[in-house]
Amino acid sequence: MKKIVVLCMSVLLIVLGGCSQSSKSTVSGKSKIEYPTKPIEVIVPFAPGGSTDIGARIIEKYLPKYLPKAQIVIVNKPGGSGTIAISEVFNAKPDGYKLGLSTHRAIATQPLYGKTKYSYDSFQPIAKVFGNQQIMVVKGDAPWKTFEEWVDYMKKNPGKFTFGVAGGIGSGSHLPMAELDMIAGLKAKPVPFEGTPPAITGILGGHVQGAVLQPSDAKALIDSGELRALFNAGSTPVPYFPEVPLLKDKGYDIVYDSNTSLIAPKNVPQEIVTMLQKAVKKTMEDPEVIKEFEKANLQVQYDTAEDVQDELSKENAKTKVVLKELKLIK
Template sequence: MLSRRALVATALVLTATATVTLTGFAQGKYPTRPIEVVVPYAPGGGTDNLMRMIVSIIDENKWSPQPITVNNRAGGSGAVGYNYLVGKKGNPHVVAGATPFVVSGKIQGRINANHRDGMTILMIVAVDELMLSVRSDSPYRTLEDFVKAAKASPAKLTIGGTGTNTEDHIFTHLFEEAAGIKVKYVPFNSGGEVTTALLGGHVDAAVENPNEVIAQVEAGKARNLAVAAEKRMADAKDVPTFAEKGYTFYWNQYRGVVGPADMGAEAVRWWQETLKKVVTSQRWQEAYIKKNLLTPTDWTGDEANKYLDGLNSKYEKVLANLGAIKK
């Protein structure tokens, strides 16, 4: 039994600690308030998995003195979440998972700003490649087979992918240009639906991220014809690149973390340092990069901004070709 005096003493100590902690926060460094991590997509998608992974690594290492909560603000293929972030200008305690939509959203008039005029790119943490895959019993053994068949009967073969004016759609468009062929692009609602349609034989080929299809390849149900990368992937050396087959185009999807404009130098530095610790952690390398067959990156500042600038001009060109930019 605690005596009454002991109770009072404990209470006093607790109060003192709380006061010290509180004043510590008030004068202290970023973060001074709980952090909101926005996922502009529904639970279960690539960005959702990414941000939950990052937050869980930060949590288990206690790298943040303040709690971090993940909020899904889905809507308009990301428009709702990113516009929310853009509206948080000057608030360093809100960040979001970044996708190519950070630049392509503004081009299509869906987001009010991009990384240059309304968001701060904190780090690009990985690059996800895109591949062309077929079923294992498909008559197209190689990329050449597929191109040959597509040339023999133009606009007959079907390629499935996620959405329209999206990375998968642009991939298909760039492949058509590079190979001088015409195919029918069939948009689906999610990567899972694309893979289902591929395995069921409802489309001839599909645009896939490595992690969406690798388990099917291991099980002998699917085959990757080529990857749109500059060199072969470290963990899938047997998959050729489009360029080495003579159909030169490069296209991928980056993943990163983005904040609002005017976050302040201190907050930006905190995120860059913390994310650097995340991407060099063992758990990240094993449970995220290797599992998803991603190419790891740690681009920040100018390097990240220039990458996004380059992406922006590519998108402007391709989306204009696809008729996705309304004059």
């Protein structure tokens, strides 16, 4: 009998000791996970030199300041309108060592075509980091100096205007023009390119007459007169090009912003997610980071994981309607 009592007391002491240790660990707030212990890959679904890539490299430079021992490696994987890169993030081991930095459209729109294994809610958002508008640009010596002159030409010359599409048909750089085409009765011809820099080269080389781009990608060439902006498909004016007219101010209810967020595969341990979220928030609030983004003509727009998922959900629903109207999906 005494042996049984002693045994029970021993078990009780072990349990209480474990609870005490657990409590101490919780109270102390010490991390149970050592992270990171190896390089963190950040997959960018577009070619080097574009705005997403530039923003990624600024974050790569400063994030280790707030995530000690972190070594960030940017990996560019263009193609498939972003689906190649996003699919790699989707299929990655959920350990926090493979993340994606992508426009919302590559996550929210492409699944609507039924060719991806992922959906708009298949990821763990970390945070939104920056945003941008989208503008139509043409060569600086093009005959159209205003939006009205360009629309008039399009109506009188159906099918003659060609425009570069960075990311392919149905991508974010195609939809604003495709919807305008439909509403205004225009017949422009989209020409796919793998990324923004090749699309710009296509305009300058005379292979296409225009392209819908993020203004940061075209600023230097617009400032030099080599390119001209005809309209802004975003929800707000471009800070450094306020004179470029919004489509909604021209009577067309068309709004396409280009927001970029850091995402992870689903089921990454919450402790790692929290570490990343805190580090990213501090990074995007860093005055030096803000200065570098401004220098790159990018607009810091930090938002929480919850806000990112809400934006992805709304963009998916809105784009589904548009793509059906355009007969790009059933």
